Amino acid sequence: MKTKSKKSFGLIETLIACTILIMISGAVLAINVILNNNLQFTRERAHAYYRAMDALETVRVVRETNYVDGNDSTNWNSLVCDVGAGRVGVPATDGSRYFPGSSCSIPNMNGRLFLFPDRSSTGMIKRAFGTEYSIYLTFENSGINPGISGGSLNDNSIKAVAVVEWNSRGKQHKVELREVLTNWKQTL
DSSP states (O other): OOOOOOOOOOHHHHHHHHHHHHHHHHHHHHHHHHHHHHHHHHHHHHHHHHHHHHHHHHHHHHHHHHHHSOOTTOOTTOOEEETTTTEEEOOOSSSOOEEEESOOOSTTOTTSOEEEEOSSSSOEEEEETTEEEEEEEEEEOOOSSTTSTTTTTTTTEEEEEEEEEEEETTEEEEEEEEEEEEOTTTTO
């Protein structure tokens, strides 16, 4: 009489199959973690970019409001409400930081958008998606007509720089957007 041989997995084969399965599961999990981190960073960077665009749009709104306010003391580049000095003025191009706001207590200026000097050097803090963003503006000479002394104020242009900074997973990140603002109404 012939005996049938039973074919089955032995202990070694089972351990090898389990090891391969664990390695494949670990690789899929690692790829998932990397993709989630990249997705989170992309979302944070996109949000920072939109915040910077919003800050530049605020500067454009302030400039446009200055054209139509009917007040002789405001020029196109009177962007800063300096409550400490009691006046509305031109932003400095020395690296000073500013942030947008709407509570200027100077007479006839309340309720309008302005930029305010950032005396704390932290900028305006906004929170989104569990991340804190620091938003501020600086101004530079425009470089359009560098032969004019003073650069930005005499050639009817100034360069606004919107900066958004945030920390993510122990690293500091930054988005900067630059735009040259001009006195487009100078010839009208």
